[in-house]
Amino acid sequence: MVKPIEILSQKKQEAIDRLYNKTHFSDKLIYVGMASCEIAAGSKEVMEIFKEYAKKGLITTYISQKGCVGMCSLEPTVDILEKGKMPVRYIKVTKDVAKKIVEEHIKKNQIVKENALFGTKQKSIVICKGTFCLNNKNQQVVDRLIKEIKNENLEDKVEVCFSSCLGFCEEGPIMIIYPDFIVYSKISQEDVVRIVKETLIDGKVIEDLLVKNNNLVKLVRVYGTFESLKKQKKIVLRNCGVIDPENIDEYLLMRGYEALAKVLTFMTPKQVIEEIKKSGLRGRGGAGFPTGLKWELTAQQQSDEKFVICNADEGDPGAFMDRSTIEGDPHSIIEGMIIGGYAIGSNKGIIYIRAEYPLAVERLKIAIEQARNEGFLGENILGSGFSFDIEIRLGAGAFVCGEETALIHSIEGHRGMPRPRPPYPSVSGLFDKPTLINNVETWANIPPIIILGGEWFSSMGTQKSKGTKVFALAGKINNTGLIEVPMGVTLREIVYEIGGGIPENKKFKAVQTGGPSGGCLAEIHLDTPVDYESLTSAGSIMGSGGMIVIDEHSCMVAVSKFFLEFTQNESCGKCTPCREGTKRMLEILTRIVNGEGKEGDIEKLERLGNMIKKASLCGLGQSAPNPVLSTIKNFREEYEEHIKEKKCRAHFCTNLLTYEINEKCVGCSACKKVCPVEAISGSAKQRHTINQKVCIKCGACWRVCKFEAISRL
């Protein structure tokens, strides 16, 4: 009998053949970023430009797409790949830039430097940082390389980038030096010194380091520069932004479905669960329940039917980890779910995803169809006798449907409302059957864990939190985007090293993690390591991965009001503390920001908040007061100022603001002209005045004044 692993390797070879056949006729490959965020930034139009050229027969280049690369502020992005050449990533590609790329880069091999993120320096070094690199020497090699480059003052001439897996790990660490296309293998720290001296400076090839067969290196896909990736580790996002998510061949190329084949060939369900337990993986939806234990509990249940659910009902405002993962690498979730089904003895998977994610839904549909066609889903998968299939259920976008019991109700056709637990879904879930429910990120972690082993995974992170975590970095930060970091990295490293700090050099005030269920941490918490326990003890939560940076111009009372407004609106209305309690808290916060706060309001917020936390039915209610309680804990003085002094130090709460014209006024009338309500009067060259009764505190005068003559109090 042919083993699943053999069938897979056959399929992989076919996929590679297909892929290279397709790309064979063009020397260059264009990959356009086509995740939702990229499309919103205009990548569809960019794609049209390329396609138009191709349609007219002006270029014969292979045009494809890729998922989110995580660089929100630089989108749309376009990668140009070429055999034997350093890949070039273009950023902020407009229609005009796209035309320029074709005319100059595609046709004439001239890189459009002003839009290129990397691939433009004299020499480029690419080091593999694929998920599947067991080799932990990479980091040391890279660190040494950076140091040497610095020592030799080569920073302007040489750039260092990370690529996804190059496919021959046994030779790693691997280093490719462009434009000469020198491929070195098995590099040690000592080798690095030689490479910098001999190859980078003197331009010589070090024969004994050369990889035996550089034909192995076909298409190099680069994640990004050393700078942007130095603290990151891509496991979940291993394929995001590098492969075409709508082409299963590209997933197969990246060792896709290898974990499944391994499980079906060599492992019993029990062994699979053991491996997941060994990895220390915890639920990435926010609560951090040990995944292996959850699998084990579900596997232990005796039942004629069991279900596997992927919770893709991502709902935190400003969070887009799951969407990006699905849009960039849908097969990794599907593969994870099939393995989960095998482990617990289920033949039916359901992906519950919100209808507001049409592109993610579309890509999942395509991926499921492709997986079925290739025999990864359906009856008798890879000849193993195990059958599993997946269907997609669309949610209407209720935040509470991210709560597992509410989600299950929603799939069953009921109103999405949580129910008391126990029984937990592992015992009685969908249609009262044992149900294994994990979120997108958790599922995407499964295949690498199976391929590389639980021990590999547990070698990353902190004692209780293993592996990596994806965060959606947003707010007042330079490099907004999607990042994946090993657990244990500090908030400071994320904000300043990965995020690039606060724009305009403003002062950091707080970082909000965990979305509406999380809390705001202050400067004193910046050295908190990012793991489940540390964030909780600091007063916030890990949550599903939203991370919003707040600068000095944001009012913490207003921030907590914003989040509470969200949870109040999204409360399912079932339990009293959440439905009524958050409403009363919101009323108190509203009066505080309106300057009507009363003595005792903070205590009332704390009293209600603590009660709601302890008495609510589900996680939504239990965590709803977190933004308020954490800001009271960390920024109490701001609350007190609002209430006692009727002052908002961030000048954010309009009711607590006064604009006045001071003696610096030269009477230029600029403010008078912009005032939308004609509150400013005064004759030319005379000091103007603001009629406070009419002023709506929009701040237009303050912004337009060139003489600092308007004071904001």
Add this chain to the structure above:
Amino acid sequence: MGKTITIYVDNKPYQVEDNQTIMQALDKIGYHIPRLCFHPKLSIEGACRVCIVEVEGQKNYVASCAYPVYDGMKIYTNSADLRRARRDIVELIVDNHPMDCHTCDRNGTCELQRLTYSMGIKNRHFVGERKRYEKDVSFVSVIRDPEKCILCGRCVRVCSEIQGVFNLTYAYRGFKTVVTTAFDMPMAESVCSACGQCVNVCPTAAFLEKNNTQELFEKLRDPNLVKVVQFAPSVRAAIGEAFGFPAGTPKEKETVAALRKLGFDYVFDTQLGADFTIMEEASELLYRLKNNGKLPMITSCSAAWMKFMEQFYPELIPNVSTCKSPMSMLGSLIKTYFAQKINVDPKKILSVAVMCCTAKKYEAARPELMLEGMRAVDIVITTRELAWMIKSAGIDFFNIEPEEFDDPLGISSGGGAIFGATGGVMESAIRTAYELYTGETLLNIEINSIRGMKGIKEGSVDFGDMRINVAVVHGLGNASKILELIKKHPEKYHFIEIMGCPGGCIGGGGQPYAGINSIPLDEDILMKRAEALYGIDRKKTIRRAHENPVVKRVYKEFLGEPLSEKAHKILHTHYQQKYPKGIIPKEMTLR
């Protein structure tokens, strides 16, 4: 039987069984944790969070109604923090409640009122915006007042889980959450069966019967009207509860006396209407049996069941008996036979019915039941409304002198009395049908297999050469179960009794609210009410409808015989499929 385990409640050890919730365990060892959304007959909601307790090792409070006990569990029921949390939760409910207790229909019977008192809420800390909704008074039976609703969800659950109607659900989110009908339709246009069980289980006044007491008081003052009233068997079995008598205390003649004091000229007995129903229905059954008619035949006394059937099971219309309900039969006889008898223009007769039922208000208004443009019953009030009228009129129900029903429509058989309990119609019908078919008197007339509170009961009776298989169901959810069964196996039964409410009419939506230490739909109370009716039956010398002299006289003088043309005109009706708004008929979707 579960295993015995030890739990510690406020540091005291107790031996309890496992496989139960904290609340169940505590109820048995002398604690009564405050509660609101919990109802033993309904699924566990865990919504109100009033019943929270502290469990050692749990970072949050747990809802005792939902959380199972385990060996060694340490439970704290009254710590300072917990008491404050509970109190604050109830205050939050109260803060969003109109608090118009003095003028509220549930003043004195409101569970929230009692809870607020027992939580010791003397000050209000969190008062703010309060929800505002229009009352939905569109329906003749049940009105909906979302402003009073505290979202415990009992109505939603009783409507779906017990009654299988699924008319009520939650809509919207957060503070705007409200219990409403599909598409927010007015109750009159919804699939509401009018059973009124939502009124029964509601802890506040979010659901009430449409109140007709003021209208009735006014009509009673009209000197040009002959005021005639009838009251249902179940009214006498339950009205005492509204005055503090123990459940199951029959108050038949006291009710007659009170109604006269309220100003009625004639007090008649719906039980006599029931006797006529038996005559007609037993004859109809025999006719169907002999003439290959549509079987099984299903009873038609329950107004909620009729509306339910027309909406959800119109294909079974041919199976349903064409007999009017006892109320409508007697109402029709009042406006015809009795009007002739006293020589009064029937338009001058005010025909009033006191019913245990909210759906009877709907039934009385059905156009199919009109007699030459007149309603057979002009006003229907519930047991609750009558109790209120008696109190309001200053009538001393405690010390009232019992009085007899009026002639000629005041004599009834025991068979009519037991109509109020589930299985009663079947039992009475068998008593009469047996004799009509075999010509012999059925001696063993108490059929125990179809008494009691089991949801679906079966029995069979030998009618000489023929064995009649019968089924008795109560509660519309159970009705659905048996209807689905007979759609597949119509041969299984010959005759089915269906009552819309749990327990039959004694558990009707118009019965007195549960008292301080009891819960609505309590089976013990329903059993006691049923026992009151069986007691009345046992005391009767006439226990079979066809032996009732009034029945005999009315057939002789007026109707002819059962199923005669005149009987059909006055005592029978017809049904038609109903399409509530928002529900598109199947054939229309095909087009």
